[in-house]
Amino acid sequence: MAKITEYSNSKGTFYRFRLYAGIDDQTGKKKYVKRSGFKTKAEAKKSLVKLEYEISNGSYFRPTEIQTFKDVYDLWIVQFELTVKPSSFHVIKSDFESKILPLLGSYRVDKITLAICQKAVNEWYKSRPSSFQRLVIYATKILEYARKLELIDRNPFKDVTKPRRKKKRTDRNYFSADELKRFLAIVQKNSYKHYVAFRLLAYSGMRIGEMLALNWGDIDFKSNKISITKTQSVSDQGLLIQPTPKTATSRRVLDMDVETMQILERWKVKQASYLLKCGINAMDKSQLVFTGRDNKMMTAQTIRYWFDIAIARDDTLPRITIHGFRHTHATLLLAAGASAKEIQTRLGHGNIQTTLDIYMHLTDKEQKETVQKFVHYLG
Template sequence: MTKIIKYTNKDNETLYKFRFYAGIDELTGKQRYIRRQGFTSEKDAKTELLKIEYLVSTNQYYKSVKSGKFGDVLDEWLALHKETVKPSTWQFIELRANKHVRPYFKDMYVDKITLRQCQDFVNKTFKVAPVAYVYSVSIVKNTLDYALRLGMIESNPMLYVIKPKKQASISDNHGNFYTKDELKKFLDVAKDTDLKKYTLFRLLAFSGIRIGECLALTWHDLNYKNNTIAINKTLARTKNGIKIQTPKTKASNRVVSLDNETIQVLKMWQLEQRKQLLKLGINAMNKQQLIFSNTKNKFIIIPTVRLAIKQIAKKAGLYPITTHGFRHTHATLLFASGLDIKQVQARLGHSNVQTTLNIYTHAIQDKQDKIGDEFAKYINF
C-alpha cells in the first residue's frame, strides 16, 4: 500500500508526497514508480494518488502522458511560478531562464534529458557565472520537478549533478564583511567625504537592514522618541522601473532599534537635507520625503551606492565589500557582542532561523570556539 509521507521543505512548510509502484515496464523490464510531491494537505495527496491508481489499473496512465519539449514545460512552470513571487524576483528569474537556461535545453524532450547533459549544463554555466550559476541550476531543477509531477519523467536527473566548487579568491579570503576596526576606518573616511554617504553607511552597518529597505525609507519611518526605525517596504527594480514594494518576507516587516549616535547622525543629515532641497525649491517637510534621495530628490539606485563603497574603501585602504556586506558586518558583530541566534534572526528579519544559521556559520563557529574560555572565566576556579 502506498504511503502518504509528510515532510518539511527549506521554508519550513509542511508538505506531503508519495511514491506509487506502477508495475514493470514491458520494454525495459525495470520497475516503474510514479512520484508526486509538494501537496499542501494530505487530502490533496490522497486525491492525486487515487487518480493515478485508477489510471494505472485501467492502462490509461502511460497512454495519457506525453513527453514534451523542455521549452514548453519551462513556459508552463514560469507561468505558475510568476504568481508566487514579487515582480522584482520574477524579473530576475525570467531573465536567467531566457538568457541561460532556454538556449541550452529548449528543443530537448524532457524524458530524454540525461544526467550527463545536466552535468554539462552545470559545468558550462559555472564557468560563465561561478556565483550566480546556482540560480540557473535551480530553474532547471524546478522545471524538471514540474515535469515529474505531470508524469512526463520518472526521475529528475538534476538531483544527481556534481556541483563545482568555486576557487578561493582575495574577496573570499577576506569575507564580505568588515571587522570592527575595518568598519571604523571605513566610516571615518565616509564622514570626512560626505554627510549623506556617512549617514547611509552608518545606518546600514548599525541596523543590519537591507539596501533596498534603506533606500525606501522616509523620515516618517523614523521614531526619534523611541530611537527606532520601521521597516515596512523595500525598493525593487521591475520591468516598469524602480518601484516600492512590500518587504522580502513577513518577518522582514519589523521595527529596528538604533543607538543614540546613529540617531544624532540622522538628525544632522535631516537638517542638511532640508537646506539642500530648499535650494532646489523642494519642501522636505513632506512625510513621504525619502531619507536618502538623489540630486533630483528621486530614488538612489544601488549601483550608485556600490560606486561610493569602492571609492571610500580605496581611500581607507580596505577591500570593498558589497552593499549586502554591511548587513553581514552588522550580523557578525552582533554575534561577537553576545546576542543569541534568535535575537539576530529577529533583528535581521529572517523568517527562518535556519537562514541565519546557514549565512552566519563563520560568526557562530567563532563564538563556539570561545565558549570554553568564557565558561572558565565565568566559573573562575
C-alpha cells in the same frame, strides 16, 4: 492488454509496459504510450488499466503542439508567476532567458538526454559557479512539468552529476570596531551623504534594501526609533519597487542611538535644502531618505560604488561586501554582550537558528580570551 515486463538497472528491479494508442492523425503512424519505473507488477497493471480506459473513451490527450523545452517553459511560466513575488519572478525569468533557454530551449523535450543535461550543468557551473545550482533546480522543474504532461517518461536532470561548488571566500566579511571607526572617518571626509548611509547600515544592522526603501515617515526622531516596513525589490518589468518584507519578523522597529539619529536629522535638513531648490516638497513624509539626483530610489550598486571610493584610501581595511555592514553590526553586538535572541530580533530573523549559523562566530579578541579562560580554569 499490453504485456508487462520486468527489467533491472543499477537502482533495482522494476516493471514497464508499452500500450498501443491508435494512429497518429498527423503522421499516419502507430502511436504507443510507454510507462516504466513501477516498483511492483501490481502498480504497473493499475496504471495500464487506467490508460487503456482513457484511450478507449478518448479522454487521454497528449498535447502535440508542445514539442520543445521552450514550449513547456512557456506553459509552466504562466503558472509559476502566480506563486511568487514579482521580484522573484523577474530574477527567475531572467535566468531562463539568459542562461537556460539559450542552451535547452530549441531541443524537442522528448529528445533531451542525460548527456545534454549534463553539458548544460557544466556550462552553468563554468559561467556561474556561485548560483548554478539554482539554474539546475529550475531546468529540472521544466522537465518535471513535461513528465506530468506525459510528454516524457523520465526526467534526465534528476540523474545529472553536480560539480562540487567552490569554497566561499574565507576572509571575514565584517569590520572590527577599530576598522569601522577608521572607515567612517574616511567616508565622512568624502561626503556627508555617504557617511550617513554607511553609519546607518553599521549602527542599525538593517539590510541594504531596507535602508534604500526608507522614507522620513519611518523615522521617529522623538523616540529615536526607525520602523522597517518596506524593502527594495524589482518588479517583473525590471523597475525598483517597495514591497513589504518577505516575513513578519522582518517588519520591526529599531531603537537607535542618539548620535546616529542626530546625524540623520542633519542629513534631513541638508536634503530638504537641495530638494526645495529643485521645487520638490521636502516635507512629504513619503520622501525617501536616500535618492539619486532625479530624487528616485537608489540602487545597491551605487552604495557599493561609494564603498569602493572610500576603501581605496586605506588598503589595510578588508574589502567587505555591503551586506558585511550587517555582519559588522551583529558581530559587534555579540562582542558587546548581546544575546542571540536580542540579535535575532534586531536583525529580523524569523528563526534563531539563522542567527546562530551566521553570526555566532568569535571575534579575534574573544578567541584569545577563550583560550585564556581554558588555561586559567586548568590552573
